[in-house]
Amino acid sequence: MKLENSTCKKELVLQSQSHKIRAAVFEQGELMEVFEEEGGSSHLVGNIYRGRVENVLPGMQAAFVDIGLDKNAFLYVGDAVPSRFEDDEKNSPVLQDRIEHILKPRQELVVQINKEPVGAKGARISVNLTLPGRYVVLLPQVSYIGISRKIQDDHERERLRDLAEKAKPEGMGVIIRTLAEGIDGEEIAEDIAQLTEMWRTLQPRIPHVSVPGLVHKDVDLVSRLLRDWIDQDVEKITVDQEDVARTLRQALMEIEHPAAKRxxxxxxxxxxxxxxxxxxxxxxxxxxxWLKSGGYLVIQQTEALIVIDVNTGKYVGQRSLEETVVHTNLEAAREIGRQLRLRNLGGIIVIDFIDMTSKEDQQQVIEALESACSKDRTKSQVLGLTQLGLVEMTRKKVGQTLAVRYTSPCPACDGSGRTYMIEK
Incomplete structure (x- = not known):
């Protein structure tokens, strides 16, 4: 879906429906992502809980923890210990020890959800707590400074590192977010100070929360859009409620964002x-x-693997077969980047582009795919061609897919899309 006559780099649309708030993100007039929140309770990532270990599984190097949700949460050994970083550029802890040496059944923990429950799987949690702001993420339990990999200018990275070093409290750490690029030190210091105050207010309350129980809830959808989504590319915001507009205007005026006037x-x-x-x-x-040229994609999803097939369909080209194939593959690459974001697909992704004999054409298509994924906030990586000529890539699983949010399995076929012609 593309908006007619839209020239905005990025546009947000917010709609309130009884107890539900829905948000849509458009880029150059094309629908890229959709969010919703019902009753303020559907979003779980970022929530902090007191929980109790129910099972320790040495064979999986993981534990299941009761945090008060329908399903016990999953705690992997790497998330069950305080983070120790190998170096200043790696935002991943050094793996240590075994799960049975760290946790015991009935042990109480303070944990944070970092992945939503999906299907039959419970939420994934970590003992390493974080508090996200607009420009930084506060790490209240570890002294560390990290910079978003999307900030590539060496001088800017060094500037931001110096600002963080001066502003962060002793014994705490921060990760500088992509939105901080070009922002002055005063705003970054203020963001760190607000998050530090939030932690100092939150910390004394933790022992008084019953087990299992909610300690801290992440902000609502409108506040998350302000924090995570309204970057410098956003040029227009349309809402259906004056009070939401007022909240957005005030917040954007405080950070001198030009969209406050639009x-x-x-x-x-x-x-x-x-x-x-x-x-x-x-x-x-x-x-x-369907692609605009007349070609089409076929997207099939399993729990861990996404398969995408590219076809010329009704597109026959004008000059040569090679030109037709390259044109279709380039258009498909751009659309695949959009579909992955819109459907929120994650895991291993295998793409069967139409066969190309030229190495230059293959590289052009791979670069087009990388470019299409470059603005995706969710981490993805294009790994290149396999021995069978398929393009392999990965995209981090974050939250529920569009299909899970808007569909349910058919009771007649159990979601397979086919029904039996013989009695079960």
Whole structure:
């Protein structure tokens, strides 16, 4: 779905429906991502809990922890110990010890959700707590400074590192977020100070929370959009509630964001219908995706593997077969980047582009795919061609897929899409 006559780099649409808030992100008029939150309770990542270890599984080097949700949360050994970093550039702890030496059944823990529950799997948790702000993430339990890998200028990285070193409290750490690029030291220091105050207010309350129980809840959808999504590319925001517009204007004026003057209220229309969001979601739930040229993609998903097939379809080109193939593959690469974000697909992704004999053409398509994924906030990596000529890539699993949020398995076929012609 593409908005007509839209020239905005990035545009947000927020719609309130009874107890639900829905948000859509458009880039150059194309629908890229959709979020929703019902009753303020559907988002769990970032929440902090007191929990109790139920099972320790040495064979899996993991434990299951009761934090008060429907399913016990999953705690991997690498997330069960305080982080120790190998060097200043790696935001990954050094693996140490075995799970049975760290945890015992009935042991009480303070943990934070870092991955939403998906399907039959419970939430994934960590004992390493973080408090995210707009420009930094505070690490209250470890002294460390990290810089977002998306900030590539060496001078800017050094500037931000110096600012963080001066502003962070003794014994605590910070990770500088991508949004901090080009931001002055005063704003970054203020962000760190606010998060530090939040932690110092939160810490004394922890022992008084019952087990299992919620210690700290992450902010609501509107606040998360302000914190995580409204970057310098956002040029326009449309909402259907004046109070939401007022909140956004005030917050954006405080950080001198130009979009504060481009917040529009449209209260007499269904914004998701007006902007074609629901229609875009319906199309993204189909396995076949048509390209503008007449080619198409077929996207099939399993729990850990996504398979995408590229076809020329109705597109026959004009000059040669080679030109037709390259044109289709380049268009497909750009659309695949969008579909991965819109559907929120994660895991191992294998793409069967139409065969190309030229190494230059193959590299051009891979670069187009990398470019299409470069603005994705969720970490992805294009690994290149396999021996079979397939393109392999990965995308981190974050939250629930669009299919999980908007569909349920068919009771007749158990979600396979096919029904039996013989009695079960």
């Amino acid at each position: 917040i529009f209220v449209v209260s007499d229309e269904d914004l998701f219908v007006k902007y074609g969001v629901d229609d875009g979601i319906r199309k993204a739930l189909r396995s076949k995706v």
